[in-house]
Amino acid sequence: MSNASDYNLANQVGSTFRTELNNILGDIQTTNSGSSTPTTNAIGKLFVNTSNNTLNICTNASNPTYLLLGKTDVENMGHATTVDPDFTGTIDSAGDIVMAGNGALKLPTGTSSNRPTAATGQIRFNTQTVEFEGYNGTAWGGLASGVPVGTILAHASNTPPSGFLECNGSNISRSTYATLFSTISTTFGVGDGSSTFALPDLRGQFIRGWANTGSTDASRVFGSTQTDQNKNHTHTTDSTSLTGTVTHLSGSLANNPGSATGVFSVPSSQSAVGARSSGSATAANLSIDASHSHTVSSSGGGTEARPTNIALMYIIKF
Numbered sequence: 119m120s121n122a123s124d125y126n127l128a129n130q131v132g133s134t135f136r137t138e139l140n141n142i143l144g145d146i147q148t149t150n151s152g153s154s155t156p157t158t159n160a161i162g163k164l165f166v167n168t169s170n171n172t173l174n175i176c177t178n179a180s181n182p183t184y185l186l187l188g189k190t191d192v193e194n195m196g197h198a199t200t201v202d203p204d205f206t207g208t209i210d211s212a213g214d215i216v217m218a219g220n221g222a223l224k225l226p227t228g229t230s231s232n233r234p235t236a237a238t239g240q241i242r243f244n245t246q247t248v249e250f251e252g253y254n255g256t257a258w259g260g261l262a263s264g265v266p267v268g269t270i271l272a273h274a275s276n277t278p279p280s281g282f283l284e285c286n287g288s289n290i291s292r293s294t295y296a297t298l299f300s301t302i303s304t305t306f307g308v309g310d311g312s313s314t315f316a317l318p319d320l321r322g323q324f325i326r327g328w329a330n331t332g333s334t335d336a337s338r339v340f341g342s343t344q345t346d347q348n349k350n351h352t353h354t355t356d357s358t359s360l361t362g363t364v365t366h367l368s369g370s371l372a373n374n375p376g377s378a379t380g381v382f383s384v385p386s387s388q389s390a391v392g393a394r395s396s397g398s399a400t401a402a403n404l405s406i407d408a409s410h411s412h413t414v415s416s417s418g419g420g421t422e423a424r425p426t427n428i429a430l431m432y433i434i435k436f
Contacts, residue, residue: 127139127142149173152166153168155184159179159182160176161176161177162176166190172186172187172190173187173189174186174187225243228245229245229246230258238254240253247281266435267297268302270433271433271435272431272433273432275431276431278431278433282433282435283295284431284432284433285319285320285321286317286320286321287307287316287319287321288317289307290315292313293313297436298435302315303315305318305340305341320432326344346423347423355412355413355414358410362378363380381407382405383406383407
């Protein structure tokens with residue numbers, strides 16, 4: 119095996135002829151294999167490059183140029199077969215890739231930790247977040263779901279769908295749910311302070327829009343909880359009139375006792391004889407009783423103030 123034969127047998131005799139013929143046959147047998155381009159070339163000549171295990175064909179003999187045909191150390195020389203081809207490594211295309219038929223394009227799959235070295239335009243299926251995702255040059259993000267991570271929805275089932283968790287205040291892994299953690303951080307609880315963080319707990323809760331810079335419910339901290347409360351108000355009740363009259367009360371009630379009505383009364387009088395123009399005499403006490411009550415109507419109540427409602431499950435996208 120010389121990788122240098124010109125395939126031209128000169129007029130020779132004996133061992134010299136045999137040696138050159140053996141070199142020619144060796145090159146034919148090994149497809150001109152060697153670690154460098156053959157020293158003699160012809161268009162269509164095949165050459166196995168042992169330095170990179172490739173099969174090449176000469177396309178220009180005067181300025182030796184060889185076109186790569188395939189690899190000699192892999193099945194099918196590294197080419198796809200016409201039936202069920204399998205690819206490994208990187209496939210580059212300068213044009214469109216057109217597919218026909220009723221088949222499907224299967225994308226790479228794996229968890230967030232299995233993501234490849236990121237390059238703009240990459241797409242894959244994330245088995246952890248259960249969604250298609252792509253890399254936009256800055257970060258990975260969901261494609262097909264259309265629901266941003268951290269979105270909270272009301273779900274009409276008692277079991278969260280794939281890609282969502284119940285908003286039940288649980289502490290979950292910061293690494294397993296890294297994208298959700300980067301979105302909500304420790305807004306709803308620090309978890310154990312290092313490896314976990316808390317989900318919002320919306321069980322039995324109503325959601326209220328955050329005031330941000332608005333004036334209604336101002337100065338409210340994002341993600342904070344409020345207790346129940348009623349607004350200051352007044353009640354209208356029934357009314358009671360307190361009336362009465364008192365006639366004259368003389369110095370001697372026995373002769374001219376006078377009278378009292380309504381809320382006024384004359385409890386008692388002392389006996390007296392005749393009218394007195396001087397000296398002392400007895401007189402009755404004058405008293406008043408204004409005690410009364412009002413009724414405030416009520417239709418009953420419970421332990422909270424609430425509107426008519428229906429119970430659903432709040433879920434969060436991770």
